[in-house]
Amino acid sequence: MTHDEGTTRWGSASGWPLPPGQPLPTNLNVYVANLVPKEEYFAQGHRACQGCGLALAVRLALKAAGPDVIVATATGCLEIITTPLPYTAWGVPWIHVAFENTAATASGIEAALKVLRRKGRIPDRKVRVLAFAGDGGTADIGLQALSGALERGHDLTYICLDNEAYMNTGVQRSGSTPFGASTTTSPAGKKSIGQQTWKKPMPAIAAAHNIPYVATANPSYPYDFIQKVRRALDTEGPAYIHAYSACPTGWRSATDLSIHIGRLATETGVFPLYEVIEGRHVLNYDPPTLQPLQEYTRLQPRFRHLTDDDLARIEARVRREYDALKRRAELDAKEEKRLKREAVRARRAQRAQRTASDP
Amino acid sequence: MKSAIPKTVVVPPGHRRVGMEDSHAAALAVRQCNVDVVAAYPITPQTHIVEKLAEMVANGELDAEFVPVESEHSAMTVCVGAEAAGARTFTCTSSQGLILMSEVVYITSAMRLPCVMVLANRSLSGPLSIWCDHSDVMSIRDCGWIQTFAENGQEVYDLVFHAYRVAEMADVQTPVILNVDGFYLTHVVESLLVADQEVVDRYLPPYRPRHSLHPDRPVTMGAYGVPDLFTETKKAQDEALRATYPHIVRAWQEWGDLTGRHYHPVETYRTEGARVLLFTMGSIGQTAMVAVDTLREQGLPVGLVKLRLWRPFPHEDLRRAVAGAEHLLVLDRAVSFGGPGGPVASEVRSALYGQVDAPVVHDFIVGLAGRDVAVPDFEAMVREVLARKTAPRHEDYVIYGARE
Ligand SMILES: Cc1ncc(C[n+]2csc(CCOP(=O)(O)OP(=O)(O)O)c2C)c(N)n1
Ligand code: SF4
Ligand SMILES: [Mg+2]
Numbered sequence: 001m002t003h004d005e006g007t008t009r010w011g012s013a014s015g016w017p018l019p020p021g022q023p024l025p026t027n028l029n030v031y032v033a034n035l036v037p038k039e040e041y042f043a044q045g046h047r048a049c050q051g052c053g054l055a056l057a058v059r060l061a062l063k064a065a066g067p068d069v070i071v072a073t074a075t076g077c078l079e080i081i082t083t084p085l086p087y088t089a090w091g092v093p094w095i096h097v098a099f100e101n102t103a104a105t106a107s108g109i110e111a112a113l114k115v116l117r118r119k120g121r122i123p124d125r126k127v128r129v130l131a132f133a134g135d136g137g138t139a140d141i142g143l144q145a146l147s148g149a150l151e152r153g154h155d156l157t158y159i160c161l162d163n164e165a166y167m168n169t170g171v172q173r174s175g176s177t178p179f180g181a182s183t184t185t186s187p188a189g190k191k192s193i194g195q196q197t198w199k200k201p202m203p204a205i206a207a208a209h210n211i212p213y214v215a216t217a218n219p220s221y222p223y224d225f226i227q228k229v230r231r232a233l234d235t236e237g238p239a240y241i242h243a244y245s246a247c248p249t250g251w252r253s254a255t256d257l258s259i260h261i262g263r264l265a266t267e268t269g270v271f272p273l274y275e276v277i278e279g280r281h282v283l284n285y286d287p288p289t290l291q292p293l294q295e296y297t298r299l300q301p302r303f304r305h306l307t308d309d310d311l312a313r314i315e316a317r318v319r320r321e322y323d324a325l326k327r328r329a330e331l332d333a334k335e336e337k338r339l340k341r342e343a344v345r346a347r348r349a350q351r352a353q354r355t356a357s358d359p
Numbered sequence: 360m361k362s363a364i365p366k367t368v369v370v371p372p373g374h375r376r377v378g379m380e381d382s383h384a385a386a387l388a389v390r391q392c393n394v395d396v397v398a399a400y401p402i403t404p405q406t407h408i409v410e411k412l413a414e415m416v417a418n419g420e421l422d423a424e425f426v427p428v429e430s431e432h433s434a435m436t437v438c439v440g441a442e443a444a445g446a447r448t449f450t451c452t453s454s455q456g457l458i459l460m461s462e463v464v465y466i467t468s469a470m471r472l473p474c475v476m477v478l479a480n481r482s483l484s485g486p487l488s489i490w491c492d493h494s495d496v497m498s499i500r501d502c503g504w505i506q507t508f509a510e511n512g513q514e515v516y517d518l519v520f521h522a523y524r525v526a527e528m529a530d531v532q533t534p535v536i537l538n539v540d541g542f543y544l545t546h547v548v549e550s551l552l553v554a555d556q557e558v559v560d561r562y563l564p565p566y567r568p569r570h571s572l573h574p575d576r577p578v579t580m581g582a583y584g585v586p587d588l589f590t591e592t593k594k595a596q597d598e599a600l601r602a603t604y605p606h607i608v609r610a611w612q613e614w615g616d617l618t619g620r621h622y623h624p625v626e627t628y629r630t631e632g633a634r635v636l637l638f639t640m641g642s643i644g645q646t647a648m649v650a651v652d653t654l655r656e657q658g659l660p661v662g663l664v665k666l667r668l669w670r671p672f673p674h675e676d677l678r679r680a681v682a683g684a685e686h687l688l689v690l691d692r693a694v695s696f697g698g699p700g701g702p703v704a705s706e707v708r709s710a711l712y713g714q715v716d717a718p719v720v721h722d723f724i725v726g727l728a729g730r731d732v733a734v735p736d737f738e739a740m741v742r743e744v745l746a747r748k749t750a751p752r753h754e755d756y757v758i759y760g761a762r763e
Contacts, residue, residue, distance in 0.1 A: 051575060083582035085592070091574040095443050096581035097436055097466055104433035107438025108396065108448075111424035114393045116445055119422065127574055145436070148429030167744045335504065 006358045014136040025061075036226060037063045041091035045083040046120060053246030053262060054078060054161045057219040061159060064229035065130055067092060070113075072106045073141060074133035075099035077168045078161060079246075100141040103149035103158055128233045129156040136166045139195040139200045147340035150209040150238045157232040157239045160202060163247035171250040178270075181302045185252075188305040198289055198317070206240035207276040211241035211269030214276040220244070220262030224284060226271060231275075244271045252301035264296040268315075269322035274329065280336055281331040291320060364744050366549075369620045373558040377551055381512035382407035384551055385451070385477050385537075388519035389557045390421045391636045395446035395566075398426040398437035401455040403489045404541035405479035407452060407626050430592045431456035435463035435474075442472040443546055443580055445571035447523065453493045453541055454481035461499050467534050468503030469596060470581060473526035473568075474534040476504075476518070480641065480692075481541040490729025491541040493640070493692035496669075497702045502597055505603055506537040506670040509747065510644045512549035514541050517620055517688040519552075524610045531603045532569065538669070540642040542729065554618060596701045624673035629655060633662030635741050636681055636718065638689040640666045640703060643725075643732055646725035649692075650737035661741055666703070674710045681711070686744050688720040689755070692726050700756035702723075708753055721747070736760065 020099035041062035048055040054077060062069075075080050079096045089181045097105045110129045116122045133142055138160040138195035146158060151271045154231070165183045166172040175188040182188040186195040207214040213235040215228040233318070244265055246258035253261055268291045273284040286316035293315045297303035360477070370376050385408050388399070397416070415421040424441075428434045431452050438448040452460065466473050480597060496506065505525060509515040515537070522535040539545060566634050570578050584592050606736040615621035627653050628644075630636060637647045642671065644665040654661040664680045664687075666673075668697050689716040691701020699705040704722035711717040726732045740759060 069576045070444065070574070080583060083579055084585050085582045085588045088579035088582060090579050091577060093574060093577045094579045095440065095572060096583070097439050098462055099438040101432055101463065104436035105440040106443075107426060108398065108437035109427075109444045110397075111396045111437065112441035112444035112446035112573075115422070115424045122445065122573060123575065144429060148433055151429070152427065234496070253539070305570050314739065344745050 007052045011144070012327075021259075025066075028234035036222070037066070039063065039066070041067065041307070042082075045093060046089035047084070048077070049247075049249045049255070051246070051248040051253075051258040052077075052081075053244065053258045054163055056160070056258075057217075057243045058159055058226070060219055060222050060225050061130070061229045062092065064226040065092070065128060066231055068126065068232040069093075069128045069130050069233070069309060070095075070109050072102050072109060072129070074102040074131075074136050076134035076166075076170070077163070078094055078132055080168055081117050099137055102131045102133040102137060102142060103146040104109065104345065106156045106158065107149045107152065107154045108185055110156050112310070112343045114155075128250045130233065131152075131156060131158045132161055133158070134162060134167070135160060135162040136174040137204075137333070138162075139175040139202050142298065143205075149208060150211050150240065151228070153211075153237050155237055157235075157241065159229070159243050159325055160245050161245045162202070163245040164199075164252055166252050167247050167250045176202065180310055180316075182305060182333075183302070193310065194302075194305065203240070203242045203274075203325070204274070205243070209238070211238040211240060212236065212278055215239075216242045216244070216271065216273055218244040218257045218262050218266055218271060218273060221273065222283075224321075228275070241303070250302070253299050260297065261299055267291045268293055268296050269318050270296060270324055272322055274325060279323065280332040281329040282332070283326055286326065290322065293318070360732045365617065370552065373555045374552045374618070375555075377553045378548055379512075379551060380407060380546065380548050381539065382479075382546070384512050384516040384549075384553075385519055386415065387553065387563060389449045390518050390687055391416050391451075391556055392447065392448045392520065392563055394421070394423050396424045396426065396438065396441035396448045397450070398428050398434045398448065398460040399429045399450045399452065400428050400456060402431070402453045402481075404452045404481060404491070404545040405456070405477070405761045406450045407545060408477060408479070408687070412449070425552065431460040431466075432463060435460040435467065435476075438466050438474045439463060439472055442474050442568075443470070443572050445566075445568050445573070447527075448474050451477040451479065452577045453479040454483055454489075457495045457556050458483060459486045462500070464499050464504065466581070468600075469592070471532040472534060473523075473532055475519070475522045475535070477515075478536050478538050479541045479545045480538055483605065485547070488728040489541070491543055491642075491692075492727045492729070493693070494727075496536070496538050497693040497695075500670070500702060503533070503600055504670065505533055505600070505607065506538065506668070506728045507530075508640045508667055508669060509544065510642055510665065512547065512551050512620075513620070514553055515544060515617070516553070517614060517622070518558060520562055521610050521614055521622070524613070525603065525607050527566055528606050529569065529608070531606050533603055534599060543642040548642045552618075552620075558617055561724055562614060563572060577591070579740060599752060604671050604673070607668060614715060622667060624666075624668035625676035626749070627680050628663040628665070630662035630664065630680065630684070632660055633684055634660040635662070635744060636684040637661065637663045637737065637741075638666070638707065639663065639702070640669065640680075640688055641692070643692070646732060646734065650734045653667035653678055653734055654738060654741060657680075661743060672706060672710070677707065677710050678714060678717075679697045681718050682716070684718040686719045686721060687711075688723060688730070688740055688744050690726070691722060691724045693739055694727070694758070699754045704756065709710055719750040720753075721751055724758045725760070727758075730760065
C-alpha cells in the first residue's frame with residue numbers, strides 16, 4: 001500500500017481528513033467510525049495494561065499515518081509494551097534507541113530519507129517520520145534533543161504521550177505531573193501535597209520554537225485526534241502533538257474509565273484541545289461551561305488526598321490558564337482577520353494603480 | 360634497514376602528494392567515501408574535521424546532509440537513526456563529547472550499525488584540559504566497536520577508508536572508531552599521499568545495508584532484551600566482534616595491494632635482537648621510532664611494538680611480536696584509578712599471562728593531557744627498566760615524570 005505525495009490514500013475520497021487551513025469541527029461527538037481507516041498497524045497482543053490511554057493514542061496515530069511512515073520511540077511504557085524480543089507490535093518500520101534522544105533519532109531518519117531520495121537510493125516518494133516519547137522522555141530528559149530537532153526544522157512529527165509521570169519505572173513524578181498529584185517520588189504526606197510544582201507547559205514550549213504546527217490531542221476524541229496527527233504529518237517541517245494519555249495503573253483509576261476521564265480532562269479545562277498553526281492559536285473545542293474539578297479528581301486516587309480548598313486553588317489556576325488560552329485564540333483570530341483585510345486592501349490598491357497607469 | 364624518517368618519497372600511481380592538516384585529510388577521506396549524513400558537535404581538538412565537512416557540504420563538494428546537532432548525544436543518535444534508514448554516516452568527537460554520547464555508542468554496536476567515528480583523543484575532565492591523552496577512548500573500551508589507532512596524517516587518511524570498508528562488510532556490520540591523537544595529529548600539517556577517487560571507488564563499494572528502515576520492508580529495530588534472550592544477544596555480539604578480525608586484516612591487505620601502504624594489527628620497528636621493547640599506541644609511536652634509533656646508536660638493544668588494532672584485541676599478534684624480548688615497556692596514556700595500572704598494560708599483561716618466556720611488563724603512564732614525551736624520556740624509562748633489580752608485580756605502575 002502506497003500513496004503519492006500530497007494525497008492521502010484513505011482520505012481523499014471521503015473529503016476527510018479536512019484540508020489544512022480549514023477549521024476542525026467543533027462538535028467532537030460526531031460519529032465517524034466508518035471514515036476511520038480499518039487497517040491496523042499497531043498489533044493486538046501488546047502488553048499494555050487494561051485501559052491504557054497511550055496504547056489507544058498510538059493506535060489512532062498509526063491509522064492516521066498509514067503505511068508510509070517510519071516510527072521512532074523513546075524508552076518508556078510504549079517501547080516496553082510493544083517490543084519484548086523477539087516480538088513486535090509494530091506493522092510499520094520502527095526503531096528504539098534510548099530514552100532521551102527520540103527527537104534526534106527521528107532527525108537522523110529524516111536526514112537519511114532526504115539525502116537517499118535525492119541520490120536515488122530509495123524509491124522517490126514521501127515517507128513520513130513520526131516520533132513517540134513519554135512526558136518524561138519529552139519534558140524532562142528529552143527536552144534538549146527535542147528543542148534541537150524543532151529548531152533545526154526537520155520534517156517530522158513528534159508526539160508526546162503524556163501520562164503525567166514516569167510510568168515505566170513505577171510512577172515517579174515528571175515535570176509534566178500536575179500539581180497535587182501523588183506519585184512515588186512526590187508522595188502526598190503530612191508535609192507534602194504531592195507534586196509541588198505546576199505542569200510544565202510543553203505545547204507552549206514547542207510553539208515557542210516557531211514551528212509550523214503544534215496541537216494538543218486527546219484519544220477520548222478520536223476523530224479530532226486522527227485529524228491532528230494527519231495534519232501534523234502533512235505539515236512541511238517539524239510538528240508537535242501533545243497527547244493526553246490516561247494511565248489507570250499510574251493514576252490508580254478504574255480501567256474502564258480512561259475514555260471518560262479523558263473527556264473530563266478537556267471538559268474541565270485541564271487539557272484544552274487547541275492548535276497553534278504558524279503561531280496562530282485555535283481553540284478547537286470550547287465547552288459552554290467548564291466542569292468543576294471534583295469529578296475528574298475523584299476518579300483518580302492520585303488526587304484523593306486533596307482537600308476542597310486545594311481543589312479550589314487548582315481549579316482557579318486551570319481556569320486562569322484556560323481563559324488566557326481562549327483570549328489568545330480570539331486575539332489571533334482577530335489579527336488573522338485584520339491581516340486578511342489588509343491583504344485584500346493592498347491587492348485592490350495595486351489593481352487600482354495598474355488601471356490608473358494603463359494607457 | 361628501515362629508518363624512522365623516509366629519505367626519498369615516491370608518489371605511487373593513482374595518488375598525488377599534498378600538504379594538508381591531518382584533520383582536513385580526515386575530512387577529505389570522509390568526502391571521498393561519499394558519506395550521506397554527517398552529524399557532529401564541536402569540541403576541541405576535533406573541530407577542524409567538522410568545520411571542513413560543513414564547508415564541503417556548503418560548497419557542494421559533498422552531497423550529504425550536515426546535521427548541526429545540539430549535543431554529541433544527539434550527534435551519535437542522528438547517525439544511528441540515519442544509518443538505520445540506510446545512510447552512510449560520519450561523526451567525530453573528543454573527550455567530554457565522547458562520554459556524553461557514550462550511552463548511544465554502546466547501543467550503536469549492539470544494533471550492528473556500521474557507523475564510523477573519528478575520535479580526536481583528548482583527556483577527560485577534570486580538571487578540564489583540551490590536550491591529548493587516551494582517557495577518552497579508554498572510557499568506552501568495552502563498547503563493542505572496532506577500534507583502530509593512527510600514528511600520522513597518512514594513516515589518518517588511509518584508515519578512514521579502512522573504517523568504512525570493514526564496518527560495512529556483510530559479515531562485519533560493526534561500527535568503527537578511528538583514534539587520532541588530538542593536536543599531535545589533528546592540528547599538524549603534513550605531506551600526504553592523496554588517492555584518486557577512482558582508487559577509493561575500487562576499494563569501497565557503495566553502502567548496501569542488509570536491513571534498513573523503510574515501509575517497503577518494515578522491520579523493528581532496538582527491541583528490548585528479556586532475561587531469557589539477553590545473554591544470547593550479548594554472546595552473539597561478542598562473537599561477531601571477535602569474528603571481525605580476519606576481515607579487518609583482509610581490508611588492510613586490500614588497501615595495501617591498491618596503494619602500497621600496508622597496515623597490521625600489531626606493527627614492529629627494529630625489534631630484532633631487542634632486549635627491551637617499547638609498546639605504544641597512536642602518535643607517540645613516531646617519537647618512539649626516533650628514540651629507538653637513538654638508543655640503538657648508543658648500543659642499547661631496544662625495539663618498538665605498536666598496537667594499531669585495539670578492538671578486537673589482537674592477542675596472538677601481540678604474543679608473536681614480543682616473543683624473545685626480556686622487557687616490555689608499555690606506555691599508557693590513561694590512568695585506571697585504583698586498578699591494575701594503565702588500561703593498556705593490564706590488557707597486555709593478561710594477553711601474556713602464563714606464557715613461557717614472556718617479557719616482564721613495565722607500565723609507564725605518560726603523556727597525560729599533552730605532556731610531551733620526548734626522546735630523552737624514552738631513554739630515561741629504558742634505563743630505569745634495565746636498572747630494576749626485581750620485576751614489578753602485575754599491579755605496579757609508574758606515573759612517569761610527575762612532580763611530587
Ligand atoms: C538515561 C536514562 N535514564 C533513566 C532511564 C530509566 N527510565 C526508563 S523509562 C523511564 C520513564 C519513562 O517515563 P515517560 O517518558 O513519561 O514514559 P512512560 O513510561 O510514562 O510512558 C525512565 C526513568 C533510562 N532508560 N535512561
Ligand atoms: S503503566 Fe500506564 S501508560 Fe504504562 S502501559 Fe500501563 S496503563 Fe499504559
Ligand atoms: Mg509518562
